[in-house]
Amino acid sequence: MWKRIISITFLLCLFSTTAFAHTATVQTGGESKYKAVRLTPEIYNAANSDLSDLLIKDSKGENVPYFINSGFHTDREGRETYPMELINSYTKDNSFYFDYKLAAAMERDTVATSIEVATDSMNFAKAVDVYGSYDNLNWDFVQNDKLYIIDDKSKLIIELNKPQKYTYYRFKLSNNLEKLSFNAVNLIYSTKVSEKNYFIESLIPTFHIEEKDKTTLIKIDGLKNLRLYDVTIDTDSMFKRIVSAPLGSEKEIYNLSLNGISYNDTTLPLDRQISQDETYVITIVNNDDKPINIKGVTVCYYADEMVFEGKAGESYTIDFGADATKTAPVYDIERYKDEILKGKIDEAAISAISYDSEKEKPSEVDSKVIFNIVVIGIAVLLGGLILFHLRRNKNSI
Structure with a gap:
């Protein structure tokens, strides 16, 4: 048994x-x-x-x-350039000094991640001490580095150890027997932002229309468990009405043609809503107007890969x-x-x-x-x- x-x-x-x-x-x-x-x-x-x-x-x-x-992730790089102008150069205790300031007055702090120089000098290698100042009176040591052009090798950028906000910069060279000079000195602010991009797919689902209590109900099939991005209504009617979806998504959409100019926005963002039902319902408030002519519906959703x-x-x-x-x-x-x-x-x-x-x-x-x-x-x-x-x-x- x-x-x-x-x-x-x-x-x-x-x-x-x-x-x-x-x-x-x-x-x-x-x-x-x-x-x-x-x-x-x-x-x-x-x-x-x-x-x-x-x-x-x-x-x-x-x-x-x-x-x-x-x-997937993408890296977006940004670069801002701030020209500097030479305000002084002199020799002191066997060292040679170049003093620079921002060429244009800025309304906000100028952040620099590197200093880029240009020169016509050739075949040199110089150790450089970098200083910064806000008032051209009090100077802070920033770091030391090297600049050189030797044959086909060159290094004309000083990468700052951390972003700096000084208005004035000073280069100190141990000597300048080569009579090194710079055609241009620029502060550079570089950014690199990693952005998350999602897989977004679109589909044209089956749907049917139901008119009820001065509203149009668009009942869309085949959206169960999809993380929804947005829904777009295809129509040739001229209108301006409120459209809503479950869980509170609501927006005024319109399709207008006035004075020879067309205006339209018939897309409702759905903010990752997930439909738990076989049928997903979009509601258009008609008030006392006739229902609009709905020719089609396009749904975009977030997709996944295995x-x-x-x-x-x-x-x-x-x-x-x-x-x-x-x-x-x-x-x-x-x-x-x-x-x-x-x-x-x-x-x-x-x-x-x-x-x-x-x-x-x-x-x-x-x-x-x-x-x-x-x-x-x-x-x-x-x-x-x-x-x-x-x-x-x-x-x-």
Whole structure:
């Protein structure tokens, strides 16, 4: 009897965890060690909202470690140049001095990260002490460095150890037998900013219109679990109205043509909203005006990539939608993903998606509800069998 109970329980558990598994076929190419495949809306719709149920498998059915990448970094460099003018040069104690000040008065502090010089002198190498001053009276030592032009090698930039804000700068040379002079001296302020860029994709979803209580409801399908960037309405109507989305996003959009000039902004930012429902509703307030003619809708969303080690031409699949209670796998590759992202990564593509059940395309039944029903059913079955077993033992006594 107990063997039968265990067998039934095992089969029910097996059914509850595999009944709604889907697969996406991944095409790979390129010679790089690592591949990246971008997830599609269909995968988001049927997967867990946190993507914890995603698995990559090779042709042998073995799990392949991966990590989720949501974007890339770019470095943006800036450079500001502030010319200086020579105000004094003199010799003192066998040392030669050049004093400079900013050529133009500035309303704010001038920050410098380096000093750049230009000269017609050739074949020299000079040690330079750099000083700074705010008033041309009190001088602070900044640092020492070298300037040189020797054959085809040159160094005409003094990189400051830290940003400085002086108005005056002084060069002190141990001697100037070469009669070194500078055509130009410029303060340079260089910046380098690293920016995070996200993968943003667009889609043209299916939708239908419903007019209700002086409002137009645009009911958009296929956005479940997507992190939404914005939605744009395509229309040829002339209007200026308030449009809103769930969770408080609201904006006045318009499409106007006045005095021969067209003005339009029909895009509503969605600030990473995530739709938990199969249908996402946009509301346009019409008041007493006629509804506008909506020709189409374009949705932009934040996308993710699965990055994994793979071989060109080998078959890989993504399993998803199998278990709503599953926690995300933990792989070592996550620990060194920054190093991987610095190198070349081949782009892979999803060529086909296979749904285990047509009723689940995308998931129309909450798999958590199904799981809970199965668990309750198992509990009731086991309780009934145990009660039956106890009564039979009592009768036999």
